[in-house]
Amino acid sequence: MSRIRTRLLTAAVLAGLLAASMIAGCSDADTASTTGPVPSEAGEPGGPLVIYSSRNENFVEPLLEKFTADTGIEVSVLHAGDAVVNKLKEEAGNVQADIIIANDVGALEYLRLEGLLAGLGAVEGIDSIDADYRAADDSWVALSARTRVLMYNKDLITEAELPSRIEDLADPAYEGMFAITRGGNSSMIGHVSALRNEWGDEGTEKWIAAVKDNAGAIMEGHGDIRRAVGAGEFAFGLVNNYYYHQQLAEPTDNNVGVIYPDQGPGDMGAVINGAGVGVIAGGPNPEAAVAFLEWVLLPENQREFSWASLEVPINPDIEVIPDARPIGDYTVHDMPLRELGTVWEDTRTLIERAGLDLELK
Amino acid sequence: MNAVLTRIRARAWKGQPPDGRLSLAAAVIAFVTAMPVAYVAWRSAFAGGERWIRLLDERVPGLVWSTISLSIAVTGVAVALGVALAWLVHRTDLPGRRIWRWALVLPLAIPPYVGAITYIVVFGPRGWVGDWLDAPPPLNIYSFAGALFVLAVFTYPYVFLVVGAALSRMGRAHEEAARSLGLGLLGVLRHITLPMLRPAIGAGAVLVILYVLSDFGAVATLRYTTFTSAIYYQMGGFDTLSATVLSVVLIALTLIVLAVEAHGHRRSRYDSSGPARPADLVELGGWRWAALGFVVTVLAISVLLPVGVLVYWSAIGIAEGALDARFWGYAFNTAQVAGTAALVSMAAALPVVYLRSRHPSPASTVLGRLAYAGYALPGVIVALGLIFFGIRYLPWLYNTAWMIALAYVVRFLPQAMQSTASSLALVSPRTDEAARIAGLSQLGVLARVITPLVRPGLLAGGALVFVSSVKELPATLLLRPAGFDTLAVRVWVEASESVYHLAAPAALVIVALSVLPLKWLLDRY
Structure with missing residues (x-):
């Protein structure tokens, strides 16, 4: 039996499979458009x-x-x-x-x-x-x-030395001192969406480009940041407030503090x-x-x-x-949370364009 | 029209079409195994030119580089380790070589994602080494080097097995001739032994490359992005079509490796002439202890340390009550889906293998090849295809545990096929003829004569599928219905939260089960 013929036959059968799925796909699309969502058979009413x-x-x-x-x-x-x-x-x-x-x-x-x-x-x-x-x-x-806050290691830095505004993370004075998460983290996306709402796309993109170079590390998740700040690997980090509370509850590496940024008159308020x-x-x-x-x-x-x-x-x-x-105890950025949903995809694109990787490479 | 079909059928089966029900069963099985992958490729056509261009432009080059550079580096290290160890064990007077012969295969029982977790415990930013040094550990485990280290340590046995088998089969005539012509030990190695081993080294290297291309658990655990983890995380974003595009590129990469392998297979072959007497052992002299140290070090890194970490954390976990009702529930779920997959694979392997053996023809070859589609390609892609296909056409199956079992069958059926085929090869076709003359139909022969005769191979195949299914991670993660976790899923979930005392007992069960089929592997090589 010739090898080539077998190959051709394999190719033909694969093509046939594709064609079959195509036909099935088209007919499926037709029925879907006319009948709408099909009720599930998997979950019975009264089931879990x-x-x-x-x-x-x-x-x-x-x-x-x-x-x-x-x-x-x-x-x-x-x-x-x-x-x-x-x-x-x-x-x-x-x-x-x-x-x-x-x-x-x-x-x-x-x-x-x-x-x-x-x-x-x-x-x-x-x-x-x-x-x-x-x-x-x-x-x-x-x-x-949850509120986007800066948690810091009290052994390494004082509250007065910390940036009081998120904007200042781009300041070269803080180069290498802090950690942020990767761009694809959903809290990060939400935060950047709020910044876009406040500063516009151009300003936000510039800020991301500067911050990603200024940061001492870009980490997978906030849990990594809180542990690294607690252990003194970085002076401070941009996290959600509960990560600060988690670190505070650790048996060791718990000499950490927190500031709610952008609380001055005219500042945008903390992003939640x-x-x-x-x-x-x-x-x-x-x-x-x-x-x-x-x-x-x-x-x-x-x-x-x-x-x-x-x-x-x-x-x-x-x-x-x-x-x-408690909420209401500090100034909160005024963008309604539901607007996050409309700009979600655009924000991901903007973060990627500014050079902050969505996933760690 | 009918005449044309009859003629096509006759030609496809080389004039000897088998029982219609048998060929239909084989066709359905081949269709089911090839469908998910074909469907992913088909869906990628809907991604739109813009998305294709954007991905090919921005995402694919980086992924091709990260994936290929890792594959090549791992293969290089695994080949160096595997060849050196095989030579030491099979050709020298290394102390304890009978023990090392099987002990060095044990790393295959540790799924690389479990290995990766244990090395995070050891080398992680807040791991044992860092604690002990009171400084960041010398190796950043979350890096290219970390992924290279972990994958090489747990894949070198592929090379070790294949090259070791070649060494023990290789006659010594060439080596003796070279020695008698005045070549020294290194000269013989360089000019005779290694060139003769080239096909075996190539075969082992291909196994390693294919493994690295398809691995999801280890690279994802070590946060090193290759195609598989990128596809998985694309599923976590809001964009499945991009996942299909990346899948197609990965399928192409895999097919290239398979094509190169098939090409190499035809070209390089050395006949081992002469009697297969065992070769004289090389006397290592003063190097014996250095060689022994090397073997023990490899074993410590690839088996003792990882298992030690698992035992340590399991002890802590069990003391804290990790073996609770939930744990046994996960174990039961695991046994249920893996057991189903094993039974279905055994039943499905039989018709395909039987047709290939008794009706060698273009049709049976094609069906056999299609059954390999899910085996050769990464599990993430199989899962993706089953999700798309299942939601649309198998709504009654979708989001049930059976769907996971189906994914295991698609992924591991060839393991049952190979082992059944090797049993069937020992049964003479005359047996079939005798049974037919005695009045049995072809299906009757298969059911009442062949099945009992190939039972050892069938059962071994079922066991292999069972163990592979217990270890399987990506398809299980993507296909599990609400409220249905398996041991492998729990290892993944708990380890990603650094809850090692809950991850370790489940991982230890998986490792213990995985030791069983190694005996079969060792007998085979």
Whole structure:
């Protein structure tokens, strides 16, 4: 048997496979456009509530255990980091999940704009969250906030020596002294979006280009930064405030302090981002989804949601963890959080263009 | 029309078409294994010219460089280690060589992502070495050098195995002739032994290159970006089409390596003439202890230290109650999906292998090749294809544990095929003929005569698939439904949070299971 003939045959069969999938793809596209989303067969009504979460699972698991204990509703959860956003997009025609717990309001609003979240109208308790921190159609709600702060090692630097404004990170006086995360970190993207809103694209791009060279290290995540600052590898770092609280709770390397930047008169205010809960459109178990939303809006559960991650409750009536400053205690940048979703992709592109890698190479 | 089809069918099967149900089964199996990869390639066509150009311009050159430079460097180090160790073990009077012969294969039982985690514990920024020196460790594990180190240490056994097998089969006539003509030890090595080993070295090197191209867990753990980790993280961004584009480039790279290998296979062959008497052992003299030190060092780095780290953290974890109900739940999930994959692979291997053996023809060769598609290509791409395909056409299967089992079958079916084929080769076709004459149909022969006869190979193949499935990481991560984690997923999740006392027990179970099929590997070479 000749080799060439076998090869040709292999190629022909592969081409046939492609053609078959093409035909299948076209017919699928037709049916999808006429019939709309197909209801899922996987999740039965009355079955477990399916939750996708992009938060750290240690923050979420205790909350969900409490939910099941309180309501008797079983939960099936997928912890998959930022990949859940993409998974929800891919599953638009075959919806699997009822609820998304997202680390980022930007991701929630992005999903809403893609038409993947469902507005629920009147949900009990939703008024406890300021309208600035909810979707226009109440399809998602932010519950906890984190503030972009500078945490520092008290052995290496004093509060007076630290930059008081985020803008100053580009100042050569701080060269090599601080650490930031990679550009693709979702908190970093949210922060840059706020800066664009304040300074415009050109100014922001210049700032990123300068800061990436000025920084002593560009790290994978904020956990690396807090440990490095605690260990004295860098004098300070740009993190979310709860990383400061985490380091403070460490048995060693805990001589750290924090400043909330941009608090002077005329300054932009500290940039915040939020974590929250969204309801997936067409999910298999909508009643359980509403039950979960109402449950998580109960004051004790709002507290649990924030405290698990050492974040600050969005709802000013909820008690704050020790040592943290409640929202309203300091000046916050005035961009509504939901705007993060509209500029998300553009901000990623801008960060990459300015030369800050989205992923570490 | 029908006549044309009949003629095509007759030619494809060289005039001896098998039982229709049998060929249909083989065709379905080949389709299922080749489909995910083909579907990724197809989806990339929808990425749009602009996205293609942007990626080819900005992303691909850097990834090609990072991936290829790592592959070549790892292969170089693995070949140097593997050849040196194989020569020492097979051709010298190294003390304890019988033990080293199998001990040096043990690193294959440690999945490189587990190895990477243990080396983060040792060499990480706040690892043991740094603590001990009270300074940053000499090797930055999160770097090219770190990825090179870890991958080389856990892949050199591929070269060691293949080259060792060649050395023990190689007759000594050439070497003796050269020696008698006055060449010294180094001269014989350089002019005779190494050139004769070239095909074996090439085969081992290809195994290492293919491994590095497809590895996801180790490079992602060490934060070194190659194509596989870039594809995975692209899935984490909001852009799956870019992931398909990167996949197509990686598929092309892999196919190039396979093509070069096939080419090399045809060209370089040395006949080992003469009786296969074992060659005389080289007396190392004073070098014996230096050589022994080298072997022990390699073993310490590639087995003792990683396993030691796992045992250390497992002890801490078990003391803190890591073996709780959740742990056993993960173990049960793992056994469920890996066991399903093993059973399905055994059933699926049989028709494909049987047709290749009993009906050698263009059709059976093509079906056999297609069944290899998921094996040769990285698991990230298989998972990507199954996600796209599953969501659209298999909604009842999508987001169930069966989907993970299907991914394992697609990825590891050839392991069951190879082992079944080697058993089937021992069964004479006359057996089939006798059974047919006795009145059995072809399917009857396969079910009642062949299956019992090839059972050892079939079971060994099933065991191999089981163990590979237990270790599998990228497809499991991408395909697991809500609430369904496996041991490998837990190792990944806990280690990424630096919770080593929870990662280690699961990793130790995986390593212990992986030791089992090594015996089969050793018998084979």
